[in-house]
Amino acid sequence: MTDCGSITGTVSLAHGDGGELTHRLISDLFLRYFRDEALQPLNDAALLPAQCGLLALTTDSFVVKPLFFPGGNIGTLAVNGTVNDLAVSGARPLYLTVGLILEEGLPLPVLEEVIAALAAAASEAGVAIVAGDTKVVERGHGDQIYINTTGLGLVAGNIDLGCHRVRPGDVIICSGAVGDHGLAVLAARENFGLEGLKSDCAALHTLILPLLENFPGAVKWLRDPTRGGLATTIKELALSAQVDIILSEEAIPVHDSVRGGAEILGLDYLYLANEGKFCAVVDRVAAEDVLAFLRRHPLSCEAALVGEIKEGSGRAFLRTALGATRELYLLSGQQLPRIC
Amino acid sequence: MTDCGSITGTVSLAHGDGGELTHRLISDLFLRYFRDEALQPLNDAALLPAQCGLLALTTDSFVVKPLFFPGGNIGTLAVNGTVNDLAVSGARPLYLTVGLILEEGLPLPVLEEVIAALAAAASEAGVAIVAGDTKVVERGHGDQIYINTTGLGLVAGNIDLGCHRVRPGDVIICSGAVGDHGLAVLAARENFGLEGLKSDCAALHTLILPLLENFPGAVKWLRDPTRGGLATTIKELALSAQVDIILSEEAIPVHDSVRGGAEILGLDYLYLANEGKFCAVVDRVAAEDVLAFLRRHPLSCEAALVGEIKEGSGRAFLRTALGATRELYLLSGQQLPRIC
Numbered sequence: 184m185t186d187c188g189s190i191t192g193t194v195s196l197a198h199g200d201g202g203e204l205t206h207r208l209i210s211d212l213f214l215r216y217f218r219d220e221a222l223q224p225l226n227d228a229a230l231l232p233a234q235c236g237l238l239a240l241t242t243d244s245f246v247v248k249p250l251f252f253p254g255g256n257i258g259t260l261a262v263n264g265t266v267n268d269l270a271v272s273g274a275r276p277l278y279l280t281v282g283l284i285l286e287e288g289l290p291l292p293v294l295e296e297v298i299a300a301l302a303a304a305a306s307e308a309g310v311a312i313v314a315g316d317t318k319v320v321e322r323g324h325g326d327q328i329y330i331n332t333t334g335l336g337l338v339a340g341n342i343d344l345g346c347h348r349v350r351p352g353d354v355i356i357c358s359g360a361v362g363d364h365g366l367a368v369l370a371a372r373e374n375f376g377l378e379g380l381k382s383d384c385a386a387l388h389t390l391i392l393p394l395l396e397n398f399p400g401a402v403k404w405l406r407d408p409t410r411g412g413l414a415t416t417i418k419e420l421a422l423s424a425q426v427d428i429i430l431s432e433e434a435i436p437v438h439d440s441v442r443g444g445a446e447i448l449g450l451d452y453l454y455l456a457n458e459g460k461f462c463a464v465v466d467r468v469a470a471e472d473v474l475a476f477l478r479r480h481p482l483s484c485e486a487a488l489v490g491e492i493k494e495g496s497g498r499a500f501l502r503t504a505l506g507a508t509r510e511l512y513l514l515s516g517q518q519l520p521r522i523c
Numbered sequence: 524m525t526d527c528g529s530i531t532g533t534v535s536l537a538h539g540d541g542g543e544l545t546h547r548l549i550s551d552l553f554l555r556y557f558r559d560e561a562l563q564p565l566n567d568a569a570l571l572p573a574q575c576g577l578l579a580l581t582t583d584s585f586v587v588k589p590l591f592f593p594g595g596n597i598g599t600l601a602v603n604g605t606v607n608d609l610a611v612s613g614a615r616p617l618y619l620t621v622g623l624i625l626e627e628g629l630p631l632p633v634l635e636e637v638i639a640a641l642a643a644a645a646s647e648a649g650v651a652i653v654a655g656d657t658k659v660v661e662r663g664h665g666d667q668i669y670i671n672t673t674g675l676g677l678v679a680g681n682i683d684l685g686c687h688r689v690r691p692g693d694v695i696i697c698s699g700a701v702g703d704h705g706l707a708v709l710a711a712r713e714n715f716g717l718e719g720l721k722s723d724c725a726a727l728h729t730l731i732l733p734l735l736e737n738f739p740g741a742v743k744w745l746r747d748p749t750r751g752g753l754a755t756t757i758k759e760l761a762l763s764a765q766v767d768i769i770l771s772e773e774a775i776p777v778h779d780s781v782r783g784g785a786e787i788l789g790l791d792y793l794y795l796a797n798e799g800k801f802c803a804v805v806d807r808v809a810a811e812d813v814l815a816f817l818r819r820h821p822l823s824c825e826a827a828l829v830g831e832i833k834e835g836s837g838r839a840f841l842r843t844a845l846g847a848t849r850e851l852y853l854l855s856g857q858q859l860p861r862i863c
Contacts, residue, residue, distance in 0.1 A: 199861075201750025201796075202854025226685075227608035227746065228581035230678060235575045241568035242620035242673055246658045268567035280582035282671045284624070316671075318586045319860065324666040331622045331656075333582055333673035338570060345566075406567065410541025456541075514542025520659065521539075 194289040199319030208317065212295055216302035219311040221278075229313035231278060237338040239274035241265060244331040248521040250297060252371040254363070254382030257330055258301030260458060260523060263386045264409065265334040266308050270388035271405040271461055273344050273395055274336030279305060280314040281332055286325030297328055308386040310334070339392075341399055346424035348403035354470045355428065355490035356463045358390070358483040359383070360436040361413045365455030366444050368522045375448070379440035385459030390482045394463075397476060401469030407461045409523055411514040414453035416462055417490065418499040418513050427495025430511070432503045436485045453501070454514050456522045464492065534629040539659030548657065552635060556642035559651040561618075569653035571618060577678040579614035581605060584671040588861045590637060592711040594703070594722030597670055598641030600798060600863060603726045604749065605674040606648050610728035611745040611801055613684050613735055614676030619645060620654040621672055626665030637668055648726040650674070679732075681739055686764035688743035694810045695768065695830040696803045698730070698823040699723070700776040701753045705795030706784050708862045715788070719780035725799030730822045734803075737816060741809030747801045749863055751854040754793035756802055757830070758839040758853050767835025770851070772843045776825045793841070794854050796862045804832065 190212060197204040214222075221229040245261045255263075262279065269276040281301065285294065305312050360383075367380040387407065395402055404424075408416035413435070421428045430453075437452050445452040459482065465473050470488055477486035499511040530552060537544040554562075561569045585601045595603075602619065609616040621641065625634065645652050700723075707720040727747065735742055744764075748756035753775070761768045770793075777792050785792040799822065805813050810828055817826035839851040 196860040197856060199750075200854055200859060202755055202794075202856075203852070204855070205750075206853060226612065228579040228612035228614060228674070228676070230612065231578040231580055233574070233576050234578065236573050238571040238574065238675075239568040240571060240618060240620060240654055240673075240675060242622045242654050242671070243656045244622040244624050244658045244671060246624060246660050272566065272568035272570065274568060278580060280580060280673050282582045282584040282622075282673070284584050284586060284669055314580055314582050314673075316583045318584045318669075320586050320666060320669075321860065323663060326660060326664040329624055329658075329660075329669070331582070331584060331671035331673075333580075333620050333622070333654075333671075334568070335578075335580060335675065336568070410539075410545075415542055454542075512543070513546060514540055515544070516537060516542075519540060520536040520661065 190291050190295050192291050194285045196287055196319050216298050217312045219313055221313040234337045239269050239272045239336040239338050241268040242333040246329050246521050247523050249372050252368045255384035256300050258297040259304040259384050261330040261332045262304035263384050265332040266386040267407045269334045269336035270391040271407050273342035274338045276310045276334055276336045276388055278313045278335040279310050279332050281312055282316045284329040285319045286327050287322045289327050344405055349424040349464050351492050351494045352467055353464050353492040354467050354488050356465050357489045358461045359485040360438045361457055362441040362452035362455035364458040365522050366441050377444040383459035385482055390480050398469055398473055401466040402463050404464035405461055408457050410456050412454040414511045415514045418511050421499045422497040425497055427493040428490055428499045430490035430501045432501050434487050434489045436487050530631050530635050532631050534625045536627055536659050556638050557652045559653055561653040574677045579609050579612045579676040579678055581608040582673040586669050586861050587863050589712055592708045594707055595724035596640050598637040599644040599724050601670040601672045602644035603724050605672040606726040606728055607747045609674045609676035610731040611747050613682035614678045616650045616674055616676045616728055618653045618675040619650050619672050621652055623657045624669040625659045626667050627662045629667050684745055689764040689804050691832050691834045692807055693804050693832040694807050694828050696805050697829045698801045699825040700778045701797055702781040702792035702795035704798040705862050706781050717784040723799035725822055730820050738809055738813055741806040742803050744804035745801055748797050750796050752794040754851045755854045758851050761839045762837040765837055767833040768830055768839045770830035770841050772841055774827050774829045776827050
């Protein structure tokens with residue numbers, strides 16, 4: 184029997200059975216890091232004050248491997264990923280729930296490190312963790328830690344984002360360099376020995392909400408290009424808005440380390456996941472002002488106008504540096520599992 | 524490469540990469556069963572109408588093994604478990620999110636059966652599935668399907684439930700026979716060949732909300748005794764309310780199949796999980812009326828007054844049929860993992 188009081192030992196099946204060890208895990212570990220008053224670990228649900236406005240609700244499970252990588256870990260990712268899904272929906276993130284699936288044998292100090300990072304990320308993002316759940320599965324039926332976070336946010340009244348607002352002539356702005364997260368995780372997992380890679384994992388709401396406040400009409404559509412990368416996100420937009428989109432390869436910001444690493448590995452950085460970037464469809468008239476606004480924020484100092492919307496029927500293209508054009512499709516068959 | 528269009532084949536890692544196969548899984552499977560208009564699979568969050576009242580938020584992950592058992596499956600459990608957590612908090616369940624962690628190699632027809640059951644349970648319970656997420660992990664790092672559901676509900680304005688309202692002299696009512704779920708799952712998993720076992724998995728809000736409406740002051744505290752069973756729930760109550768509690772063994776409803784099966788396996792049915800029962804602390808004056816009310820509902824026709832609250836300091840006892848008294852503690856060391 185492990186002793187989780189001193190946060191040594193390993194996770195056992197009994198930590199998930201709802202009895203004494205579950206209680207000790209909650210009191211000796213979780214409640215040391217999660218301190219919101221709405222979090223009543225022995226209650227069945229968190230009771231939250233009324234929010235009289237449009238609500239946004241989103242869920243994401245995180246199975247990233249390895250748990251720790253340059254620039255983040257599964258705990259920071261689980262907070263920022265869900266915060267960003269709310270932010271690109273125009274919502275102020277308020278509350279998170281955290282559901283853990285732990286593998287028997289997980290060292291408790293590893294769990295503590297993840298929980299500490301998760302709590303710190305939530306605190307930094309200003310979201311309260313108000314409910315949680317822990318299950319334990321036998322050795323060989325998990326992979327250390329899987330985390331589900333579900334986020335509840337409040338949408339400002341005047342926000343109207345969506346592909347219904349996208350028109351030919353609009354432009355696409357990307358908030359910064361692409362591919363960092365996907366390649367950093369892949370390199371950490373496979374020990375490729377590539378240098379200078381670091382996940383861009385970050386919470387974007389302190390950037391996005393002021394953007395929407397300052398350019399309420401001009402910003403028409405937002406998305407964070409996570410799994411599937413920029414190319415998949417743009418192709419999805421083309422399909423749902425029933426327009427064509429042309430990206431300019433030269434305009435897309437990408438760090439040299441990512442460009443070089445992707446080339447060595449035979450990967451296309453346009454399909455690598457991002458965890459601290461967004462794409463926006465913006466009215467062309469406001470594009471320069473939006474770019475200037477973004478470049479003043481540390482999370483988007485490399486923002487760039489990367490493409491434009493054309494009349495069309497759901498196709499996406501990349502105009503290459505050499506002037507050729509190639510069509511972009513949804514990610515297909517690239518085996519980069521578990522990057523988030 | 525599998526073909527999920529015809530819902531044959533198996534889950535591959537590419538079903539979780541956010542690209543083409545993820546899209547096909549969503550359109551060919553999930554959207555055939557999940558049809559709420561707030562569910563916009565290509566959006567990052569569901570936008571929900573304002574709910575001007577106290578909100579309840581709860582999360583639960585389900586790792587039950589086997590996936591299918593007499594009386595339910597992981598899909599019905601994932602809906603009813605979260606619905607019940609909202610209901611015992613006095614909230615009307617409104618919305619659910621569904622996060623799936625699938626193991627590579629899972630047969631797609633099995634996934635479809637679970638999704639169909641989950642959708643049917645949600646529809647029956649009147650809750651809308653408004654957001655989802657799917658991740659895939661490699662063979663040997665999951666166990667077919669894990670499901671997280673997070674539930675959002677609205678609390679009626681005049682509801683005040685909690686251990687702060689529990690007083691010596693109050694009584695404990697259990698809504699029906701205990702132990703069915705835990706033993707049914709265990710028997711199905713281990714092929715014990717025990718007869719007549721069936722999980723009590725059910726959504727309780729259509730029972731609990733009218734109960735609270737009819738007895739707003741008299742019902743003081745509610746809990747669904749899932750993991751850890753009735754005994755752990757009662758011990759938790761004693762600890763948080765700082766009272767002593769005495770249960771009467773003779774009064775606790777238990778089906779003969781469960782009593783007999785538990786005896787054969789050397790298990791205490793008081794510690795077996797329930798998924799369609801609740802315990803209530805009720806003002807003694809109203810107890811008979813509450814019991815009569817409950818017994819008219821099919822989900823609680825075996826409701827019984829099973830114990831009483833005494834002055835004390837957090838201890839729980841069972842008065843046995845023979846007149847002896849034994850102390851009850853939190854579940855400890857019984858290895859019944861993955862029953863929910």
